[in-house]
Amino acid sequence: MDAARAMPAASGALAQGKNLDDLRRNNLGSALALIHARRSLSRADLTRAMGLNRSTIASIVADLEARDLVVVGEARDTKRIGRPSLEISTSDRHVVIAVNPELDATTLGIVAMGGRVLREVRFEHERPPTAREVVNVVTALVAGLQPELGQAHEIVGAGVAVPGLVSAADGSVRLAAHLEWVDEPITAMISDALGVPAWAANDASCGVVAEVLFGAGVGSGNVAYLNGGASGIGGGIVAESRLLQGRGGFGGEIGHTLVRSGGTICRCGAAGCFEAEVTRDALLEIAGVGVENPHELEALLAQGYADRDDVRALVDLQIVHLGIALRTIVNLMNPEVVVLGGFLGILGQLGGERLERMLRAAALPGPAGQVRLERSQLGRVNLLIGAAELAFRPLLSDPTVVPLGTRRARLTDRP
Ligand SMILES: [Zn+2]
Structure with missing residues (x-):
């Protein structure tokens, strides 16, 4: 039994308010995770999958839309009888910088929700790069991509797919034998350099996560x-x-x-x-x-x-x-x-x-x-997609980490 369940049931208005907030957050997270995994689905399908009533779903979708996490449009299937359902797709607003350092090259991707790789850049190495060199390459590439990222995208974090043993506790690289990395705090280094939270995992672990979510699995x-x-x-x-x-x-x-x-x-x-x-x-x-x-x-x-x-x-x-x-x-x-x-x-x-x-x-x-x-x-981008998943996870479990009104701010930012 976990600690939370072992606690006596709380009572009173405050506790109930907190529970309602938790419920709301859970619903938002479950809905966003579904839309993320499918990339796009109709509001009718979302309603069926969530098992909630239509008005609750409408309010969840409006909330996610106001945070610019989803885009709502006309349904693609116009042949269906009856009122057409709205189509809900992931938004490209929030992106992750995904990195895969390898012996011969460091590959960087800008990955949006739904496992969409918006951009992939490969930087060749003449010899195996050190962790510091990889961080410097990533910093320079992200700076170079800044005009492209501009105001249209917000970087929510970075994810690194490492060909080696990565500690689950702190995301540091215990050993990447071929890169000759031993005890490299890669997540802390990337996080310091880019000013966003960073995660790391073994490359093939990233690959299996991507394949299960979006590919052959x-x-x-x-x-x-x-x-x-x-x-x-x-x-x-x-x-x-x-x-x-x-x-x-x-x-x-x-x-x-x-x-x-x-x-x-x-x-x-x-x-x-x-x-x-x-x-x-x-x-x-x-x-x-x-x-x-x-x-x-x-x-x-x-x-x-x-x-x-x-x-x-x-x-x-x-x-x-x-x-x-x-x-x-x-x-x-x-x-x-x-x-x-x-x-x-x-x-x-x-x-x-x-x-x-x-x-x-x-x-x-x-x-x-x-x-x-x-x-x-998913081909060669699957490691990038899986690495991005590491950084999207907090957002998917609690979409309220993105403030309301994100969408409105973007629209008024336009010249
Ligand atoms: Zn061996």
């Missing part, structure tokens, strides 16, 4: 996401509708499960880890793709796979190791969906049905029969 509470990036393989797990974090926030490191006994020594010190055997660098090299053009990898690898024995041998070996990692995940967590992102999405595509067959043959029949393999639907 929508509608499922048991999803594993595997992200293949420049600095290795990250894993994010949503089990029974909750992000698996573990004691300190370090859970889900599928990249460091064993796929080959006595194999290559991993950056973590162990031998035969998934991310030591399956690497983007090996694929780039054999496909003849420069690290500065990773987006070319898919086409060139597919070409090489069709034409060249050496490419096929390497890709097939990586697919075997991917299959072993998948077996571990499927047996361990009985997921409904395993989403492959980054270069693992390319391997999954090349592996196709063969990978599926390998998985069915190797994993236990129960969970193997219940899982489907999907490629990330």
Whole structure:
């Protein structure tokens, strides 16, 4: 039993007033979370989903609109019989600066509610950036984007997707081995630099949150996401509708499960880890793709796979190791969906049905029969969307943190 529930029931006008405020806030938050997850829905659908009466819904929508959190317009479906319902969409007014530092580049996104990436900027690094360099890059990029952000958008916070272990307690990076970051207080540094609150999480944890909300995992509470990036393989797990974090926030490191006994020594010190055997660098090299053009990898690898024995041998070996990692995940967590992102999405595509067959043959029949393999639907922006989610969370749980009249102020600001 939690502390709040253990307290005796409060009584009196003050307590009731507080309860009404709480109820109102809860309703506003639930409505906004629904609109956010769907990006847009009719007022009739919102009324049905919330199970509240029409006038309460009308008042909730008017409140959210006055805070410029939603935009209300005519329904798209004009063919429906009867009075057309209003369409409620997320507003682009409130945005998050989402950041994904990697070995080869730092990617920054301006992300609005509804998982809408309004802008994506990639800043290349010649060598792995330090935490300070990433903060400096982010500061400079945000300053450069200021004319674009202008008065039309308000930055509510920053979210960082880190390829490494991030402490759930304070958002500091415990270890990002490939970036060579140890105990870096990245959220405090970004927050100081931008003057907004900041959050951080493991990159693949951001990825799984984005896929469950907006991508290949929508509608499922048991999803594993595997992200293949420049600095290795990250894993994010949503089990029974909750992000698996573990004691300190370090859970889900599928990249460091064993796929080959006595194999290559991993950056973590162990031998035969998934991310030591399956690497983007090996694929780039054999496909003849420069690290500065990773987006070319898919086409060139597919070409090489069709034409060249050496490419096929390497890709097939990586697919075997991917299959072993998948077996571990499927047996361990009985997921409904395993989403492959980054270069693992390319391997999954090349592996196709063969990978599926390998998985069915190797994993236990129960969970193997219940899982489907999907490629990330959100593509490379999914880490940014998930990172933004960290900073949108307080707003979604209590929309009243945004003052009323935000919308009116913007309209009168116009010249
Ligand atoms: Zn390892």
